[in-house]
């Protein structure tokens with residue numbers, strides 16, 4: 001008993017000390033005394049507490065920082081050992097954080113109550129980072145997809161806002177509003193949907209605390225969002241790089257962050273890559289000088305490739321801690337998500353194979369297997385391909401045959417940067433709610449999105465890199481659930497695949513999906529692929545020629561990039577358009593585009609000016625090569641150069657580069673985007689850069 005009581009009092013001392021430490025670090029010693037004492041006292045009787053005196057050696061920030069070795073790499077085991085040395089124990093239950101006065105009781109209630117978030121036990125990344133963040137340390141945290149990284153940074157960040165003695169939360173509770181200059185924490189996300197999702201979670205966690213959470217995302221009406229911040233004020237701002245930069249750089253908005261203490265980069269590796277790093281640097285120049293206002297920076301992602309470590313080091317304090325819950329010898333995807341590789345006979349076999357997957361899954365359910373309803377995300381490498389595929393599936397969905405089939409409840413949804421923001425939000429919400437469905441998606445949703453109960457992630461065509469593969473796969477198997485990953489690749493992509501997807505546990509499946517290997521031009525009635533192949537033949541007859549032509553341009557970039565041999569790529573793509581999409585001949589490309597892409601001497605490329613400038617599909621205007629960009633998303637930083645340009649136009653002009661259009665790869669991924677661009681040419685250059 002004595003041991004226990006000693007343990008608990010030293011532990012309380014430890015907590016008390018931590019709070020003091022973090023508050024000194026942020027707000028100075030006198031604030032620390034004000035901020036930490038009442039909170040700890042509220043949880044324990046005064047008599048239990050040792051009297052806290054700031055050791056002389058801890059009186060300056062630099063001294064406090066020197067307590068941490070720099071930078072520290074915490075593997076799960078090392079972190080455990082570290083925790084055992086520096087802390088009496090590591091917390092695993094949210095309730096304990098509340099009862100011990102580490103995290104505000106209201107916040108904990110919001111997390112654990114069954115009628116609220118209903119989460120009681122922390123995940124490993126939460127358990128490893130939460131205390132460190134409350135202490136004020138800079139952190140780079142890497143943990144597998146779907147393991148609760150969002151709460152890992154939200155909860156301590158909220159607590160740090162609540163700890164800030166310069167915020168009068170009682171007065172705030174009475175007035176329920178603050179000022180647009182009261183921002184204490186900024187969360188940056190690469191995509192709009194993810195920013196919105198984080199905000200929803202933040203509001204749940206902050207409920208009843210008085211902390212005001214606002215969003216600033218591209219593609220939405222600037223004025224309305226701004227007015228909300230101006231009227232209600234803001235403590236925690238969550239947004240996409242372009243819009244945040246707009247708001248914070250424009251003195252007329254009245255929104256600024258002179259007291260900002262915390263900067264969080266979610267999907268940090270994405271935000272630090274070439275596509276966003278300039279913006280992130282610029283946003284930092286709009287924040288208070290960290291030498292004057294101490295700033296904690298937090299970075300979270302499931303992937304931290306070596307290439308971004310230099311940027312990480314430049315952005316974090318030298319003594320930052322690297323918490324990594326993924327062991328070096330461990331695959332970065334979840335073991336409970338089997339990953340299957342299907343070699344397609346031709347690119348035209350991809351969509352029929354996807355249909356086979358849905359059919360076979362539903363058939364197994366009907367046969368009594370205990371399987372969840374088919375809810376899949378199908379990823380494509382170009383926005384145009386996403387659209388044309390969704391169109392084809394929608395055409396099939398309208399047929400009586402489909403309505404009478406075991407797939408009749410399947411919702412067909414589409415999301416890519418070419419859609420208006422309203423349409424994107426609608427698709428995301430519908431898919432979140434859907435029990436059964438397929439979301440045809442570009443990489444807009446590849447990172448961070450938490451759609452519940454996704455059973456399958458299907459990647460059609462190999463992704464541009466290993467990180468993209470990992471994040472896409474991560475849309476299933478979240479929070480301990482099961483899921484399956486499927487990669488459909490053409491033999492011509494084999495070399496690129498080996499290079500990009502090395503050491504991933506992909507097992508070849510050549511039996512489950514009959515349409516994957518069928519010759520679409522010669523499928524006979526006795527073939528198991530017959531029905532599916534015919535469904536697609538009819539479906540593609542109804543797809544506008546203009547849409548097909550537009551898609552060709554997008555796919556040309558990705559396919560030539562993915563195939564080892566350009567001639568093979570063109571041949572495979574031409575087969576897709578003739579055998580798959582039912583065109584009499586493959587589309588032409590302009591001499592200029594052919595030259596730019598180095599395709600003018602490649603067999604099978606049809607160079608000409610046969611493309612009309614506009615067709616009746618409205619939106620798929622194509623121009624003849626370089627003269628118009630038309631249906632291809634411009635990816636020209638729509639949500640950044642002022643809100644007036646963004647979103648609500650026929651096809652969104654980009655947005656937060658993370659989910660930009662661009663045709664093909666530059667598009668929804670934006671990794672290589674570089675700002676407003678004149679025209680098509682540069683998009684093409686981006687589109688086949690690997």
Ligand SMILES: Nc1ncnc2c1ncn2[C@@H]1O[C@H](COP(=O)(O)OP(=O)(O)OP(=O)(O)O)[C@@H](O)[C@H]1O
Pocket residue numbers: 119120121122123126143144145146147148149150151301302447448449450474475478479
């Ligand atoms: N401690 C927990 N116990 C159970 N579920 C949790 C816990 N923490 C978070 N979750 C839930 O797990 C899901 C995934 O969480 P989250 O989106 O934060 O994952 P993530 O690690 O950020 O994933 P990604 O790498 O894809 O961004 C969410 O639905 C979230 O509510």
